[in-house]
Each structure stands twice: as C-alpha cells, then as structure tokens.
Amino acid sequence: MEIPYTVTLRPDTGVYNAKIGIWLFLASEVMLFGGLFSGYVFLRIGAPAWPGMLHGEMYAHASEVLSVPLATLNTFVLIASSVTMVMSWASLMRDDFGKFRMYLSGTIALALVFLVVKGFEYNMKFEHGLFPSESNFLAIYFVLTGLHGLHVIGGIIVNGYLLGPGSKMWHTSRQQFINRIEVAGLYWHFVDLVWIFLFPTIYLM
Amino acid sequence: MGNGLKETTGKDTTLETGHETHLTHAHHEPGFWRKYIFSTDHKVIGIQYGLSALFFLFFGFALIMLIRWQLAYPGEVLPFVGKLLGETNMPGGSMSPEFYNQLGAMHGTIMVFLGIVPLSVGAFGNYVVPLQIGAPDMAFPKLNMASYWAYFVGGVIMLASFALPAGAAQAGWTSYPPLADIESMGQTMWLFGMVFLITSSLLGAVNFLTTIIQLRAPGMTFMRMPFFVWAQFVTSFLLLLAFPPLEAASVFQLADRLLDTSFFLPSGLVVSGEALNVAGGGSPLLWQHLFWFLAHPEVYVLILPAIGVVTEIIANNTRKPIWGYNPLVYSVIFLGFMSFIVWAHHMFITGMGTVISSFFQVTTMIISIPSVVILSALFISLWGGSIRFTTPMLFALGFLPMFGLGGLTGLPLGLAPSDIHLHDTYYVIGHFHYMVAPGTIIALFGGIYYWFPKITGRKMNDRLGKIHFWGTIILMNGIFFPMLIQGLAGVSRRLFDGGLSYQIAEPVLHYNQFMSVCAWLLALAQIPFIINFFMSLKKGEKVSTNPWHATTLEWAAAPSPPVPHGNFEVLPKVYRGPYEYSVPGHHIDFLPQNSPPEVAVTADA
Numbered sequence: 001m002e003i004p005y006t007v008t009l010r011p012d013t014g015v016y017n018a019k020i021g022i023w024l025f026l027a028s029e030v031m032l033f034g035g036l037f038s039g040y041v042f043l044r045i046g047a048p049a050w051p052g053m054l055h056g057e058m059y060a061h062a063s064e065v066l067s068v069p070l071a072t073l074n075t076f077v078l079i080a081s082s083v084t085m086v087m088s089w090a091s092l093m094r095d096d097f098g099k100f101r102m103y104l105s106g107t108i109a110l111a112l113v114f115l116v117v118k119g120f121e122y123n124m125k126f127e128h129g130l131f132p133s134e135s136n137f138l139a140i141y142f143v144l145t146g147l148h149g150l151h152v153i154g155g156i157i158v159n160g161y162l163l164g165p166g167s168k169m170w171h172t173s174r175q176q177f178i179n180r181i182e183v184a185g186l187y188w189h190f191v192d193l194v195w196i197f198l199f200p201t202i203y204l205m
Numbered sequence: 206m207g208n209g210l211k212e213t214t215g216k217d218t219t220l221e222t223g224h225e226t227h228l229t230h231a232h233h234e235p236g237f238w239r240k241y242i243f244s245t246d247h248k249v250i251g252i253q254y255g256l257s258a259l260f261f262l263f264f265g266f267a268l269i270m271l272i273r274w275q276l277a278y279p280g281e282v283l284p285f286v287g288k289l290l291g292e293t294n295m296p297g298g299s300m301s302p303e304f305y306n307q308l309g310a311m312h313g314t315i316m317v318f319l320g321i322v323p324l325s326v327g328a329f330g331n332y333v334v335p336l337q338i339g340a341p342d343m344a345f346p347k348l349n350m351a352s353y354w355a356y357f358v359g360g361v362i363m364l365a366s367f368a369l370p371a372g373a374a375q376a377g378w379t380s381y382p383p384l385a386d387i388e389s390m391g392q393t394m395w396l397f398g399m400v401f402l403i404t405s406s407l408l409g410a411v412n413f414l415t416t417i418i419q420l421r422a423p424g425m426t427f428m429r430m431p432f433f434v435w436a437q438f439v440t441s442f443l444l445l446l447a448f449p450p451l452e453a454a455s456v457f458q459l460a461d462r463l464l465d466t467s468f469f470l471p472s473g474l475v476v477s478g479e480a481l482n483v484a485g486g487g488s489p490l491l492w493q494h495l496f497w498f499l500a501h502p503e504v505y506v507l508i509l510p511a512i513g514v515v516t517e518i519i520a521n522n523t524r525k526p527i528w529g530y531n532p533l534v535y536s537v538i539f540l541g542f543m544s545f546i547v548w549a550h551h552m553f554i555t556g557m558g559t560v561i562s563s564f565f566q567v568t569t570m571i572i573s574i575p576s577v578v579i580l581s582a583l584f585i586s587l588w589g590g591s592i593r594f595t596t597p598m599l600f601a602l603g604f605l606p607m608f609g610l611g612g613l614t615g616l617p618l619g620l621a622p623s624d625i626h627l628h629d630t631y632y633v634i635g636h637f638h639y640m641v642a643p644g645t646i647i648a649l650f651g652g653i654y655y656w657f658p659k660i661t662g663r664k665m666n667d668r669l670g671k672i673h674f675w676g677t678i679i680l681m682n683g684i685f686f687p688m689l690i691q692g693l694a695g696v697s698r699r700l701f702d703g704g705l706s707y708q709i710a711e712p713v714l715h716y717n718q719f720m721s722v723c724a725w726l727l728a729l730a731q732i733p734f735i736i737n738f739f740m741s742l743k744k745g746e747k748v749s750t751n752p753w754h755a756t757t758l759e760w761a762a763a764p765s766p767p768v769p770h771g772n773f774e775v776l777p778k779v780y781r782g783p784y785e786y787s788v789p790g791h792h793i794d795f796l797p798q799n800s801p802p803e804v805a806v807t808a809d810a
Binding site for chain 1: 407410448
C-alpha cells in the first residue's frame with residue numbers, strides 16, 4: 001500500500017508530505033526554544049545583575065565569563081556547515097553522488113568541530129568550579145546551549161545515517177532520497193538559526 | 206477472505222488488518238508482532254491507543270475512588286482494600302496525607318495525559334480521520350507507531366513511580382515549584398514521563414496535520430471535511446504549538462532537581478527550618494506561565510475532539526445537515542487561535558498588575574463567543590430533525606446541556622473579581638470536571654457506541670447502552686454539582702480531610718458523603734458498558750458496512766468488517782459535503798460523500 005505524495009508533489013499544496021512534516025516539526029521547535037528564551041528573559045529581567053556574582057566576583061558582561069572568541073568561531077563553523085549541507089543537496093540535484101558524500105561528510109565534520117569547541121568551553125567552566133548550580137546565568141547558559149547541543153547531536157546522527165546506510169536509497173528510490181536530504185537540510189538550517197539567536201543573546205548582550 | 210490467523214490475544218479476528226486483499230498482494234503476511242504489536246496501520250494503532258486509554262481511565266478513576274473514601278470518612282479505615290495498599294500508604298488501613306497527595310496528583314495527570322487525550326486524539330483520531338478523508342493511512346505510518354510506543358513508555362514510567370519508596374509525584378498535576386523542585390524522586394519520574402508523553406503528542410500532531418493537509422481524497426476540499434476532522438485539525442495545531450513550552454519548563458524543572466539549578470527557586474527559601482543551599486534568584490512564576498501556556502490550550506484539546514464526535518452523531522441521527530457548518534469551522538479556528546492568549550486566567554491571584562489582568566479577562570470573555578456559537582449550532586441542528594434516539598445519540602444529546610452548564614460555570618472563573626473568591630476552591634474542580642466528565646467522556650462513550658460497528662462489524666447492545674447512559678450522566682451530576690456549591694462556600698481544593706478542619710466548610714461538608722457514594726455508584730454504572738463491550742465483540746448483532754446510514758467516507762466507502770489494510774479498494778472521489786441528509790428529490794434520506802451525482806432532479810421528483 002502506497003501513501004500518496006510521499007515523493008510526488010500534491011498539486012494544490014505543491015509539496016511532498018515530509019516537507020510539510022518537517023516545517024510543522026520546526027514550528028514546534030520554535031515554540032520549544034521560544035519557551036527556553038522566555039525563561040531567559042524572565043530570569044534576567046528579575047535579576048539585580050547579569051551575569052552577577054560568581055565565586056565572590058561581580059561580573060557585568062557575559063563576555064567576561066564566557067569566551068566570545070570561541071563562540072564566534074563556532075558561529076562560523078555552523079554557518080559553514082549549513083553551506084555544505086545545501087551543497088550536498090544541490091549535488092544530488094545535479095546527479096553528483098560523489099560530491100554529495102563529500103559535502104555531507106563536511107557538514108558532519110563541521111558539526112563535530114562545533115561540539116568539540118563546545119566541550120572545550122564547558123570544560124573550562126567545570127575546571128573553575130563553575131557549574132549550572134552556581135547561578136542562574138550559568139544555569140541558562142548550560143541548559144540553553146546544552147539543549148542546542150543535543151539538537152546538533154541529533155542532526156549528526158540523522159546526517160550520519162543518510163551518509164551511510166541510508167544512502168542506499170539513492171539507487172532504489174532516487175527522488176525520495178533527494179527529498180530526505182532536503183528535509184534533513186531544513187532541520188540543520190534550523191539548528192544553525194537557533195545558534196544565531198543564542199550567540200548574541202547569551203554571549204554578547 | 207482468509208481468516209487463518211490464530212487468535213492469540215483473545216481479540217476478535219475482525220480486528221486484524223493484514224489479511225490478503227488485492228491491495229496487499231505484493232507483500233507477504235506479517236507475523237503476530239508486526240501485525241498486532243508493532244503495526245504501522247493507523248487502525249491497529251488506534252485500537253492500541255483506545256485499549257490503553259480505557260485502561261488508564263479506569264485506573265485514574267480507581268485512584269479517585271480511594272480519595273473519595275478519605276473525603277467522605279476522613280481518617281477512617283478503608284475496609285479490605287486499605288490493608289492491600291501497604292503500611293506506608295495506608296498505615297493501619299487509613300490513608301496517609303502523602304498518599305492522598307499522590308492519588309490527587311496522579312489522578313489528574315493520568316486522566317488528562319494518559320486517558321482522555323490518547324482516547325480522543327490517539328484512538329478516535331487515528332482510526333477515523335484517515336478514513337473520513339479518504340486516505341489509505343496516515344502520512345507517516347512509522348512515526349505513528351513511534352508515537353504510540355512513546356505514550357506507552359510514558360505511561361509505564363508514570364505507573365512505576367507508585368512503586369518508589371516515597372511514592373509517586375505529590376505536587377499536583379500542575380507540579381508547581383518550589384514544592385515540585387524539592388519533592389521526592391516520584392516528581393523526577395513524573396517529569397521524565399511527561400517528556401515521553403509530550404514527544405508522543407508532538408509526533409502525533411505532525412502526523413495528523415500532514416495527513417489532513419496532504420492526503421485528502423480528490424474532491425475532499427477543506428470545506429467538505431466532516432467537522433470531526435476539522436476538530437482534530439485544530440486540536441493538532443494546539444498540541445504542536447502549546448506542548449513545547451511545557452517541555453522547556455520540564456527541562457528547567459529537571460535541571461533544578463538533578464543539577465541543583467535555581468530556575469524556579471527564589472532566594473532565601475527555607476525548607477523544614479533549614480535554608481536551602483542553592484543559588485536562588487529563580488522564579489516560581491516562570492513555571493506557572495510556561496505550564497499554563499500549554500495547559501490552557503490543553504483543555505481545548507480535551508474538548509474539541511469530543512465536540513467533533515457529537516457533531517457526527519447528531520448529523521447522522523437527525524437525518525439533517527448540521528446547521529451552520531461554516532460558522533462552526535470559523536469558530537473552531539478562532540477558538541484555537543484565542544486559546545493561546547488566555548492562559549493567565551489561571552494566575553489571577555499571583556499578583557499580576559491590573560492591566561495585564563484585564564487583558565486576560567478580555568481574551569477569556571472573547572473566547573466564550575466561539576464556544577457559544579458551536580454549542581448553539583449543535584442545538585439548532587436538532588430543530589426540525591427526524592431524531593433517532595440511538596444509543597450514540599443519547600450520549601451526544603446528553604453532552605450538549607452538560608457542556609453548556611460547564612461552560613457557564615467557567616465565566617465567574619474567567620473574571621478576576623469573582624475568581625479571587627473561587628480560585629483553588631472546589632468550584633474550579635466542579636467546573637472543569639463538568640467539561641471533561643459529563644462533557645468529553647460522555648461524548649467519547651457515544652463515539653465508542655457509534656464507531657464500534659465499523660471496527661468490529663457488530664453493534665453494541667442498546668438496552669445495556671441505555672442503562673450505561675442514564676446511570677453515568679445522572680451520577681456524574683451527583684458528583685460534580687455539589688462541588689460547585691462547596692466551592693462557592695469557600696472550601697479549598699486538595700484538602701486532605703475534605704474541609705473538616707475549616708469552620709466555613711461546615712455547612713457544606715455533608716455533600717462529601719453524597720458525592721462519594723455517587724462516585725462509587727458511577728463505577729458500578731460502568732459495568733454494563735464493560736460487559737456490553739466485551740460481549741458484543743463476540744455476540745453483538747452483526748451489521749453491514751453502513752448500519753447507521755451515514756454519509757461520511759468511513760461508513761460509505763470503506764469496506765468492513767474489518768476495514769482492510771489500505772482502507773479502500775480504490776481511493777474514493779468526493780462529490781459533495783459531509784452531511785447531505787434528506788436532500789429533497791432523492792428517494793433515500795442520505796447521500797454518501799463518494800457516490801456520484803445522479804441525473805438532474807426534476808421538479809416533480
């Protein structure tokens with residue numbers, strides 16, 4: 001039994017099913033990160049100082065506590081990974097499976113770089129005894145970037161599957177595979193976009 | 206038709222879907238596990254949701270029957286059952302306050318998240334929506350299966366929490382910090398359970414919305430969809446967009462509990478005489494805002510599918526189109542939109558300023574308008590109808606005044622001045638139970654009687670159905686009406702002794718015993734239903750594919766019993782709206798959506 005419009009486009013909506021599905025899912029993700037950001041706003045408004053006291057020292061700027069250079073690097077890393085993601089889809093559209101593998105591998109590699117840098121940042125904090133329990137500033141920092149990081153990991157898993165065992169579909173059901181890469185790409189762009197919001201609000205403001 | 210599959214579950218073989226039709230000729234017969242347990246067929250998944258949800262509804266009901274003993278006879282030993290529940294929960298056979306709190310918190314959680322929503326959306330939605338729009342299945346069958354199993358895992362976690370040394374969650378279904386932040390491990394399990402349930406709902410919502418948008422059969426425009434599908438459509442948008450903030454809040458609360466953060470813990474908190482060793486600076490109000498941002502749309506999730514069920518049953522049993530289909534559709538869309546901007550009417554006494562409080566009062570009053578339009582359209586639909594008092598119709602008719610009464614009792618809660626007196630009293634409990642119990646549950650019972658023949662090929666017994674109906678609706682009123690009285694008198698909710706230690710409660714205390722007896726009788730009133738349900742599976746009167754002579758596709762186009770994998774021999778084409786009953790000039794009183802138009806009718810036909 002075949003589900004209609006899995007691959008072909010439904011005439012009146014102009015899309016295939018998974019495209020609607022992913023946009024709906026991304027709408028719910030907007031609400032999820034929206035809820036987290038609202039928490040951030042609420043707590044920051046109510047705080048006498050931000051970042052405030054940490055181990056007896058008063059800090060007035062997030063950049064004094066967090067590493068802006070590392071986060072800036074990470075921002076460029078993620079933007080680059082979005083570019084390689086699009087290129088991997090475009091390569092498939094041009095029937096170039098080899099380039100697709102190269103670009104998707106690049107996306108995954110850049111995502112891993114992001115996580116390594118993040119891990120390094122986290123470690124720097126832990127080494128100085130700066131845990132989420134220390135203050136709300138750190139709690140927000142760790143929970144928001146942590147949840148974002150979980151979404152990066154999710155993306156790596158999906159992209160890894162599509163690069164590996166999932167890529168067999170290129171030979172069995174070509175258009176459906178291209179659609180899957182497109183849908184995965186939309187998710188990945190969203191993960192990138194969340195970081196574009198996270199970086200200025202947490203590190204720079 | 207090959208029926209060579211063994212009945213290993215005791216369920217009727219008409220529930221199986223994988224048998225060979227020309228639709229499935231290309232793939233081989235799946236084994237027991239892929240057919241009944243890990244099926245991707247929306248009908249099997251719908252049944253799985255239905256049976257699980259009914260179990261949880263009865264379990265949640267059992268919890269409240271225990272509470273009702275404590276409320277009617279505070280401190281007294283519960284005969285027989287008391288000893289069975291253990292010394293921690295029922296020392297000497299009478300209830301401990303901690304166990305009372307667990308029962309209260311888990312009753313609410315289980316009924317809302319494990320009972321009603323899985324039944325109305327997971328069961329009814331899954332089974333009926335693809336059929337009603339003429340689709341072979343949901344858009345994402347594997348995701349559908351994943352949704353069910355996420356729900357199942359969430360349910361297991363919730364039930365398992367009762368076995369912890371300090372028991373299940375105790376901080377209410379609302380899990381307010383600071384209390385919820387410092388409670389025992391049962392609260393952590395509640396949060397993990399919620400994460401699974403929220404995931405299940407989100408995946409389900411994506412599936413429903415995509416299915417309705419993309420898989421409508423040719424000719425099935427949006428304005429030709431049965432109202433039941435519209436109700437599920439709006440409900441799914443609510444689930445999709447309202448649940449994530451609660452997920453965010455749950456992450457924050459888990460962090461507070463497991464990582465010692467202070468998202469919700471204010472500075473200077475003292476617990477049992479000792480200052481809490483946390484950073485502080487958090488806000489309990491933040492939880493309330495995030496929680497109610499979900500929980501208000503959630504109540505519309507609870508009611509909308511039920512309204513959809515009632516609409517289907519009324520159209521079918523008045524042999525008339527529903528009055529005001531277009532206003533119904535616009536109202537339900539408007540209602541869905543408004544439901545996102547009323548949440549703080551649950552927070553009027555938190556100290557919000559008058560400006561913001563006025564805003565939420567205004568939006569709350571506005572949202573009553575579409576509700577009234579919907580109820581009015583359903584009432585007006587009865588006018589001039591040829592009413593058939595079938596068992597489903599009894600339940601649908603019973604729903605209408607109960608929804609009206611329950612809705613009216615909501616008005617003083619939506620206005621801050623009166624809410625100041627009524628907030629956190631039994632009046633609130635009376636109000637929302639009117640909506641959910643003689644409201645939603647009555648409607649869903651009607652749905653079970655209505656769609657049972659489609660699923661099983663047999664009708665449920667009418668006499669038992671009528672006994673079930675009258676017993677249920679009368680006793681539900683007996684339980685929840687006195688709550689309105691007690692609340693007006695000022696009796697707080699969640700009191701371990703039901704108000705015994707408060708002087709203001711004294712004049713209305715006697716209702717407790719009356720309500721408890723009604724609750725226990727209500728349990729007995731479900732016995733005819735349970736007997737009927739299981740008996741009819743085997744011995745119910747066999748019927749054809751469209752015993753109710755209905756117009757919608759699940760009756761008119763899908764062969765049964767059982768409905769095969771893939772639903773339709775050939776995907777139907779739709780030629781008309783969903784409720785073309787008693788169309789002048791035709792010799793039968795209903796025109797199925799998929800039957801081709803006849804030759805033009807002459808004036809003297």
